[in-house]
Amino acid sequence: MNPLDPDRPSHARPEPAKPESAKPEPVRPDPSSRETDETRAAAREAAAAAKVLGRQLGVLAGRAARGAGRRAADAARAAGPAWRGLAGRVRSRPNKPGAAPRAIPASDLPPAASLAGRLRRRPWLAASLALVLLPLAFLAALVLYSFATLPPLGGVVPEAGQRALTVEADDGRVFATRGAFQGQKLTAAEMPAHLAQAVIAIEDRRFRSHWGVDPRGLLRAMYRNAVGGGVREGGSTITQQYVRLTSLTQEKTLRRKIQEAFLALRVEATMSKDEILLGYLNTAYFGAGAYGIDAAARRYFGKGAKALTLPEAAMLAGLVRAPSQLAPTRNFGGAKERADVVLQTMVETGAITAAEADQARAQTITLRTPPETPPGTNYFLDMVSAEAKKLADAPGDVTVRTTLNLDLQSLAEGVVARRLDAEGAKKKASQGALVVLNKEGAILAMVGGRDYEDSQFNRATQAKRQAGSLFKLFVYLTAYENGFNPDTVLVDRPIQIGDWEPQNSTGRFKGAVPLRSAFAQSINTVAAQLADEVGIPAVIATAHRMGVTSELPNVPSLALGSAEVTLLEMTRAYAGVLAGAAPVDTHSVHTIRGAQPQPLYLRAEAKAGTAIPTESRAMMLDSLQAVVDGGTGKGARVAGLPVGGKTGTTQDYRDAWFIGMTPDLIVGVWVGNDDNSSMNRVGGGDIPASIFRDFVQRATVQLAKGRKRPSAARAEPAPAREVATNPAPAASVRGVPEVIDTGTLAFRGRTVRLLGVDGEGGALARQLARYLRRREVACAPPAGAEAKAEQLRCQIDGDDLASLILTAGGGRAAEDAPADLLAAEEQARSERAGIWGRR
Incomplete structure (x- = not known):
């Protein structure tokens, strides 16, 4: 027997009902944890439901579109007489067995069936409904999804970025700024009334009356943009802008706009209008690296936000819409025009009178900002930024007093560029670098390349190139410290040290020569013999003691500069000879100051390095001067000034060096090509020595007289002794x-x-x-x-x-x-x- 047969009576006994007392008592959860669990569960369910709803709506939308397309195609095929025949048919069902069929009016059909029939008869209606309902369904799904994924208020923390550096030269002149200015957070008591009025007038006139979203302002913006033929006005309120800055990303999507509106309503319910405005002003970007109103006031006017005048407040209020384009440092005229618009808007809103606006327009706005960073100083600034962070890595804006001498820096840039402009193309030399130190190691000037905008690679501090004969300083200094002297005679002859056979650049040998002449003429075989005599390890130790930090291989060819070094470390080593102690502490920062009166960093007097024996130092200085007086560095001679130095040229003329010194300065010069290609027979006594001479002969006079550079607006008039002011002679x-x-x-x-x-x-x-x-x-x-x-x-x-x-x-x-x-x-x-x- 089939137990599932409906005709078979069932003999199964029904299960007796349990008594009421047998029902288990419900477990009552802890109220404190239930709220948290329910909140989390609700959030998870909302997110999951939104995702499922979005997928289902997408599936339904696709099916509806495909169905409408099929129905339209069927209707087209059935057009004409066939359609009329189909339209005349009626659905019928028998009344009784054998009775004639009876037509059922469409009004008696169920609504769904009636609508389906109409849609089948009118395919264009189905397509129209699909066009209307699908966007509405998509929008509803997007709103639900946006709400389900709503971020928390204040969930976005703006990136701190590089802190702001205000950079001063050695004499206190500000010449550059770097990074993002943060300033101080403005409090309600410190905010000037006219500042608040200016921002509200130009950004959100109905700020005090709306609830975070302003439909009237949105419609007005849409109208003006349509009439103006472009985006001329935004519809976002100050509240919406505030939540975008503090809680949302800057992506331009409809989802973000929906979330922006939701959060704006929430902010209006939890914060006062003054708190919203204050938060907005402390967060907004005002151009030129200034974030927040106080940072902008200090960046442009050299004062805190609470000290802003009405025209200054109007100018800052006008920057918010286009801060980079209207920043006064780059477009003062545009910023002034925008400020006039703000003042007129304040008159229209009743914040000020027309007379007050006219008086504000008549006031002169004076910018107290650093000039645009001179392009050539950027190599130096890169180094200063890194050093300042290492010396005082404190948050907030800082001012750095550096060692840079602006007059020497300008002179150095001009000398390098002019010499390479004149001879570089002909001699296939495309790049150059220069470093100027004093005896204490302060970096007075630095040229890291011909054009910072083309290449930020600093060839003075980052490029490692073979030093060539420049390295002989360490060979001879080691020899002088081990009993040799400039009058010691060695024989310039063919030699072999292991498998290495050094050659002279001339291909000839001079026989017996004193060390002074061998150094001045840069004879390779003599330097190789000296290094072999004192030992390569001893030469390496001397180089490290003088301040060379690069790795130096223990090979015989090191005597002729086969190791790769930087211009700065070699210039530092030569500075040690002039100072009489090594290593010299090269530095670019004197002091670092923050918001507090106490400096964050103050350079202490440097400890003297290891003293170089007096006699050895004197012999080395004598040999260096011989190079310039009658050796390979004759091109560096300066009339009336004692000069010493050393040339360096690497194999195939890939690098040319000259490092020279006067009683006050040490100047290092390198010339070559970034791709390490050969130059057209350019040695250290050629372009590098000429650059040294051009710089030193003018820098010495400049430092002695303290002559100022001509102003940008008006060139210095020629001295009276150079221009004839008496009656003109015949040639006039x-x-x-x-x-x-x-x-x-x-x-x-x-x-x-x-x-x-x-x-x-x-x-x-x-x-x-x-x-x-x-x-x-x-x-x-x-x-x-x-x-x-x-x-x-x-x-x-x-x-x-x-x-x-x-x-x-x-x-x-x-x-x-x-x-x-x-x-x-x-x-x-x-x-x-x-x-x-x-x-």
């Missing part, structure tokens, strides 16, 4: 000239060359012609100097014309240009003016 000329190029003028058929200027044609010449139009120029030969024929110094309205041209970057200074014109060119180069601008 006066009149309104025609411009041939920026270094050549024509006066009534007479051509005059401006002394010290290599002119430029084209657009620069046309600009000069417009400047000189109908203005009289007086030219005369320089007093007390012999100039080339028709080379004169000219004046216009009391200013030296050549200096004006070079300061504006309208030409290049000639090799024989006077010092004031060379300084003018250096300033134009450092400020990227005229021809020195980046192309």
Whole structure:
């Protein structure tokens, strides 16, 4: 018998009901834990449900779209008479057995069946409903998902980034800033009323009345953007901007906007309007690396936010919409125009009167900001940033007083660039580096390459190249400390040390030579014999004692500089000879100051290194001076100044070095190519020695006289002794000239060359012609100097014309240009003016 047969009576007895008393007592959970568990479970279920709902809606949407497409295709095939025949048919069902079928009106059908019938009869209606319902379904799913994944308030902590550095030169002049300024958090008591009014007027007029989201403001923004043909106004309230900064990412998606609205409503329910505004001002970005209103006030005006005037507050309020574009440091005109708009908006909202706005517009806004960082100093700044972090890794904005001498830095950049411009292409030398130290190891100037914007690689501190004969300093110093002296005679001859046979660069041998001459002429065989005599390990020990930190291989060829070293560490080693103790402590930072009066770091007096024996040091200095007086470094001689140094040239002319010293300075120079390719027979006594000479002969005079650089706005007038102010001699000329190029003028058929200027044609010449139009120029030969024929110094309205041209970057200074014109060119180069601008 089949127990599942419905016709079979069941003999199964029903289970007796349990008595009421047998029911188990429900377990009552702990109320304190139940709330937490339920909250977590609800959150998990909401997230899971939102995900499932999203997937199901996606599936349904796909099916609906496919069904509508099939129905439309079927309707098209059934068009014409067939459709009319189908439309006339009615569904019928028998009334009784044998009775005729009876038509059922559509009104008697169930709603779903009626709607389905209509949709089958009208496929366009199905498609229309799909077009309307699918976006609504998608939007509903997105809202649910956005709510389910809502982040917590304040969940986004802005990245601290690099702390702000304000960098000063050795004389206290601020010349650069780095990093992001944070400032102090503004309190409610410190916020000026006009600052709050300015921000509300320009960012969110209805801030005090809406509940976080302003539909009226959103519609107004949409209208103005539609009329203006682009995005001219945003619809976000201050509350929405605040939650975006503190709780959301900056992605531009509809989901983020929905979450932004939800969080704005929540913030309005938990914080006061003043707290929201204060939080927004302490978080917003105001351009030029300033985050927060106090940082912006200090960055642009040198004062705290509580001291802002009405026009200053209006300018800062206007920056929030486009901080990078309107930052006053780069676009003061645009920032001022925006401030005027803010003032007018404050009048419209009743925050101030029209008279107060006019008075604010009439006030002069003075920026107290550092100038744009001179491009060439960026190599030095990279090093300072790393050193400052190592010396005082404290949070907050800091000011660093460095060792950099801005005048020497500008001079160094100009000398390196000018020499490579003149000879680099011909001699296949594309890069150069220079380091200037004093005897205490302070870095006074640094050139890490020709163009920081092209390459941030610092060839003075990061590039490791073979030192060549520069390394012989350690060989000879070790020998002098072990009984040799400059008059000791060795034989320049073919030698072999193991498998190594050193050769001289000339390919010839001189026989017996004293060590002084061997060092001055950089004879390789003598240096190899000395190193073999005292031992390579002893030479390595001397190099390390003098401050070389690179790895030095214990091989015979080390005597001729086969090891790779940096320019800074080799310059440091030579500085030890001049100082009489090693290693010299090279440094770039004097002090680091933060918000507190007590310095975060104050450089203590450096401990003297190990003293170099007096006699050995004197012999080494004598040998170094012999190199410049009559050896391979003759190109570095400076009239009237004792100079010592050493050249270095590596195999196949891949590297050329010169490190020289005066009584006050140690200057290291390297020239070569980044790809290690060979130059066109450039040795250390060639371009490097010339760069050293060009720098030292002018740096010495500059340091002695303390001469200032010409200002950017107005070049220094030529000294009276150089420009004739008495009645013009026969060679003088006066009149309104025609411009041939920026270094050549024509006066009534007479051509005059401006002394010290290599002119430029084209657009620069046309600009000069417009400047000189109908203005009289007086030219005369320089007093007390012999100039080339028709080379004169000219004046216009009391200013030296050549200096004006070079300061504006309208030409290049000639090799024989006077010092004031060379300084003018250096300033134009450092400020990227005229021809020195980046192309």
